[in-house]
Amino acid sequence: MPQYFTGPPKCPKCKKVAEYDITSDDNCKGNEGRPYYKCNDGECTYPFFVFDDERGIVGTNPPCDCGRPTRRVISTVEQGLLKSSFFCATGVCRPNDLRNLHDKFHRDDLQELIQKGHV
Numbered sequence: 001m002p003q004y005f006t007g008p009p010k011c012p013k014c015k016k017v018a019e020y021d022i023t024s025d026d027n028c029k030g031n032e033g034r035p036y037y038k039c040n041d042g043e044c045t046y047p048f049f050v051f052d053d054e055r056g057i058v059g060t061n062p063p064c065d066c067g068r069p070t071r072r073v074i075s076t077v078e079q080g081l082l083k084s085s086f087f088c089a090t091g092v093c094r095p096n097d098l099r100n101l102h103d104k105f106h107r108d109d110l111q112e113l114i115q116k117g118h119v
């Protein structure tokens with residue numbers, strides 16, 4: 001899976017360089033083993049977190065308010081249904097409007113969506 005960033009992004013709030021890691025545990029949203037950047041500054045109040053792969057970034061996504069592409073991510077699990085939301089692919093924006101543009105699908109379909117790179 002190709003990386004999304006060419007170098008570590010900076011936290012939009014505290015401007016410190018975000019730290020790189022790989023998700024380990026399966027949080028039942030299909031996100032295990034994904035590279036990500038996160039602001040690890042203990043005093044920063046902004047929960048900067050962004051995946052560093054190209055999963056969920058497809059041309060049919062609505063653009064972010066900032067004009068950049070969005071990434072579709074599984075956000076919540078409700079009664080066996082998974083809900084996805086769109087987030088700024090760079091992680092610097094937290095567009096509330098886009099969060100309402102979501103859809104629900106069955107857990108059985110998750111692997112196929114991951115393989116297609118849709119989430």
Ligand SMILES: [Zn+2]
Nearest residue numbers: 011014039044
């Ligand atoms: Zn920060």
Ligand SMILES: [Zn+2]
Nearest residue numbers: 064066088093
């Ligand atoms: Zn944005």
